Amino acid sequence: MSRINRQWVLARRPKGQVRVEDFARCDAPVPVPDLAAGEILIRTEMFGFDPAQRGWMDDAPSYMPPMAIGEPVRGSAVARVVASTNPAYPEGALVRGLFSWQDYAVAARAGEAAPTLIPEGVTAQEALGVFGGASLTAWVGLKAVGRLAAGDTVLVSGAAGAVGSMAVQIARLNGARVIGIAGGPEKCRWLVEDYGAAAAIDYRHEDVAARLAVLAPDGIDLFFDNVGGETLEAGIAHIARFGRIVLCGAISGYNDEQPAPGPRNLWRLIAQRAEMRGFILLDHLATVATARSQLEAWLRAGGIRYRIDMQQGFEAIPETFLRLFSSASQGKQLLRLEAPDIGLE
Numbered sequence: 001m002s003r004i005n006r007q008w009v010l011a012r013r014p015k016g017q018v019r020v021e022d023f024a025r026c027d028a029p030v031p032v033p034d035l036a037a038g039e040i041l042i043r044t045e046m047f048g049f050d051p052a053q054r055g056w057m058d059d060a061p062s063y064m065p066p067m068a069i070g071e072p073v074r075g076s077a078v079a080r081v082v083a084s085t086n087p088a089y090p091e092g093a094l095v096r097g098l099f100s101w102q103d104y105a106v107a108a109r110a111g112e113a114a115p116t117l118i119p120e121g122v123t124a125q126e127a128l129g130v131f132g133g134a135s136l137t138a139w140v141g142l143k144a145v146g147r148l149a150a151g152d153t154v155l156v157s158g159a160a161g162a163v164g165s166m167a168v169q170i171a172r173l174n175g176a177r178v179i180g181i182a183g184g185p186e187k188c189r190w191l192v193e194d195y196g197a198a199a200a201i202d203y204r205h206e207d208v209a210a211r212l213a214v215l216a217p218d219g220i221d222l223f224f225d226n227v228g229g230e231t232l233e234a235g236i237a238h239i240a241r242f243g244r245i246v247l248c249g250a251i252s253g254y255n256d257e258q259p260a261p262g263p264r265n266l267w268r269l270i271a272q273r274a275e276m277r278g279f280i281l282l283d284h285l286a287t288v289a290t291a292r293s294q295l296e297a298w299l300r301a302g303g304i305r306y307r308i309d310m311q312q313g314f315e316a317i318p319e320t321f322l323r324l325f326s327s328a329s330q331g332k333q334l335l336r337l338e339a340p341d342i343g344l345e
């Protein structure tokens with residue numbers, strides 16, 4: 001039986017646009033399951049991809065330490081416990097956590113964020129998709145940070161993505177009128193027909209600021225921004241008096257070699273007595289249980305729809321990550337690993 005642990009490591013820090021060549025394929029021995037007390041050996045089954053991983057590849061201060069060159073790339077995954085010295089994680093259990101691009105790893109070490117057990121009845125793709133960090137981020141950003149209220153006019157950018165599509169629906173289910181921004185006519189059609197936005201703006205083919213003037217003549221009460229750059233500037237230009245701007249992400253700038261100048265119209269925040277605030281999901285873990293149970297209720301009642309973009313196979317991991325930075329990804333970006341013919345079982 002082969003004992004190879006396939007890995008994709010960070011070969012170098014990306015300069016500007018991330019490329020496949022920034023990663024290298026390595027084979028390492030499978031960690032020998034001589035586990036310290038409390039540790040578990042996991043075998044990855046599915047990866048989830050997040051734009052934030054691009055930021056962790058830079059050697060720059062952030063809310064997480066930078067990834068190390070030569071180490072497997074950090075990322076969300078669902079994995080099977082294949083050996084355990086920890087009664088909380090029995091062998092055979094399915095867990096979700098921040099692992100890395102490799103088949104096997106030792107996890108649940110002291111000081112690490114603990115993996116979460118996936119409850120019976122929840123699939124791996126639901127755990128990374130509809131019940132994963134993207135949905136919780138949308139809920140927390142709108143409700144806990146943005147103080148979403150019924151009757152608000154809400155603008156969501158990156159609205160066809162994993163976080164954005166949930167933000168559109170959570171806002172609508174709370175009685176808001178939602179305008180979504182996405183790239184291309186097909187994704188704009190999803191926003192209106194599938195997710196229930198009142199209107200959609202195709203930022204690739206339309207003038208966002210001009211469309212906002214028509215669609216929200218009284219201004220935007222709450223702007224949930226995933227994109228930054230010119231999109232943020234257009235939202236600021238149309239913020240309502242006492243409006244709130246929640247900065248969730250800034251994907252338009254993640255591959256910039258030099259940071260683009262900030263919005264040129266911040267004075268509008270003063271004129272409109274508006275506020276703008278960034279947030280990170282990790283600071284709101286106390287509200288996650290409430291968010292998850294509400295999402296589950298909406299999902300079971302058929303009130304929420306979501307899309308999964310499932311890619312296949314270990315070799316495709318870097319290309320799959322790159323899909324996030326074009327319009328290629330068609331929903332929450334996941335990758336399923338082929339059934340292993342290697343390992344410890």
Ligand code: NAP
Pocket residue numbers: 049050051052133134137158159160161162163164181182183184187226227247248249250251252253279280281282323324325326327328329330331332333
């Ligand atoms: P995602 O939307 O699935 O990301 C991929 C999509 O982003 C693409 O399909 C594309 O959609 C859009 N995009 C890519 N480059 C763009 C550009 N230059 N301009 C405009 N849109 C672009 O990603 P996600 O997981 O839902 O994350 C969305 C944002 O939330 C990211 O910025 C992420 O960093 C942030 N986030 C923040 C937190 C937090 O705690 N604050 C947690 C999770 C995620 P189109 O086809 O529409 O262009």
